[in-house]
């Protein structure tokens with residue numbers, strides 16, 4: 001089976017497992033785990049932030065960011081197709097009492113679509129406490145929001161709206177590699193940034209939330225409250241450090257594989273709409289004669305695992321554990337599945 005359901009399906013490499021086995025550890029809740037501290041410093045430096053905090057999941061990283069900025073009974077601006085809105089069990093409202101103010105329109109948030117979502121001031125209307133952006137954007141097929149657009153959003157948020165920005169950067173690594181934009185330039189557009197190690201970097205789990213010293217002190221308490229204080233977590237932080245060291249620089253291979261797969265399918269199936277990938281996620285809108293469950297079942301029978309994104313759309317993701325040859329083979333099988 002070639003598993004292209006997600007870039008989360010990767011297993012730790014032998015070298016990553018060695019790094020984990022050899023990690024120096026301590027009690028991170030008591031007085032700090034040396035490997036966790038090293039990871040947090042590395043991530044803070046990469047993102048140009050004062051501090052970073054290791055979290056077990058990207059979802060908890062987003063929850064910490066929302067905890068820091070959110071005020072109970074206010075709104076959070078978020079794209080209607082964002083991870084925070086669709087895939088985190090309504091944590092923003094369930095945990096922080098925030099109502100999502102959905103930004104509609106383009107496949108990712110833009111300055112214009114954010115502006116269009118702003119309510120006219122009224123003593124009867126909710127106020128907002130945070131703007132959430134996502135880069136790359138999962139639901140839009142790993143789409144990159146270029147630095148200029150992100151800066152325009154942030155200037156409007158901080159200036160006109162007087163609001164902080166939280167960046168869901170689970171795949172910010174991919175945006176960086178695809179564009180050459182320094183990670184710190186993207187991160188400067190946000191007050192808190194979540195990054196994930198368990199996607200393209202190939203670690204078994206984990207992420208960081210980064211920001212100012214004051215924001216991360218608050219995030220630390222939020223993490224504890226959410227049950228995310230971890231003891232000898234250097235075992236996992238070592239995997240993240242290994243991923244940063246050895247797998248960040250190879251993400252362009254995933255992007256090239258995704259482009260190749262998209263081309264083979266677009267050439268081979270005339271009536272499927274393949275969204276040209278910016279990074280490692282290929283979305284395919286199906287012709288009316290097919291539904292997603294049929295296509296995923298056919299692909300599985302041909303040895304390829306893919307996701308049904310919705311009834312009319314399938315998602316294919318390239319990653320560390322799928323070689324160029326396997327991705328080509330998968331693309332050829334998918335042409336058959338879509339025939």
Ligand SMILES: *Cc1c(COP(=O)(O)O)cnc(C)c1O
Nearest residue numbers: 057058059060083138168170196
């Ligand atoms: C995967 C993902 C998350 C959540 O990360 P987990 O570690 O799975 O909790 C958040 N945002 C985006 C855009 C993601 O793709």
